[in-house]
Amino acid sequence: MSGEASGKDGAKGVNGASEAYGLPLPELEGYAKDFYDFCQRETLHFQRCAECQTYRHVPRELCARCGSWSWAWAPSSGRGTIFSWTVVGRALHPAFGESVPYAPVVVEMEEGVRLLSIMVDTPPEALEIGLPVEVVYDAVTPEITLPKFKRSTA
Numbered sequence: 001m002s003g004e005a006s007g008k009d010g011a012k013g014v015n016g017a018s019e020a021y022g023l024p025l026p027e028l029e030g031y032a033k034d035f036y037d038f039c040q041r042e043t044l045h046f047q048r049c050a051e052c053q054t055y056r057h058v059p060r061e062l063c064a065r066c067g068s069w070s071w072a073w074a075p076s077s078g079r080g081t082i083f084s085w086t087v088v089g090r091a092l093h094p095a096f097g098e099s100v101p102y103a104p105v106v107v108e109m110e111e112g113v114r115l116l117s118i119m120v121d122t123p124p125e126a127l128e129i130g131l132p133v134e135v136v137y138d139a140v141t142p143e144i145t146l147p148k149f150k151r152s153t154a
């Protein structure tokens, strides 16, 4: 993660917010780029250890369970449950000033990994621990599709 200004960052506005989208976007570098490339194809993948088969997220080199360097991308079912959430009432980043109040959620996927995201169809007051959810894809810019969640209908 370099702090240097470069051509690809030219479209950034206030504190790194994308001017096209208005909110900060993930940096497309390394394994994060691979993760978001899958999202752009509307499929969710997580790294899975080739030794102990444990899934992990966010992307990293080493398995935290067994220490193996060996892994592959593996598809996710896209389903999980609400593990936790919080309601943001005061924006900590200027770009989110018009979004408050909103509720970032932590989704525990069936694969065991947890993903920080947001619900597209459930107001904060209707959230519950354990609520079944499934992934939806929000193409917020031509380059970036964010995985978000809705209540599971299954």
Ligand SMILES: [Zn+2]
Pocket (backbone or CB within 6 Å): 049, 050, 051, 052, 053, 054, 063, 064, 065, 066, 067, 068
């Ligand atoms: Zn492992």
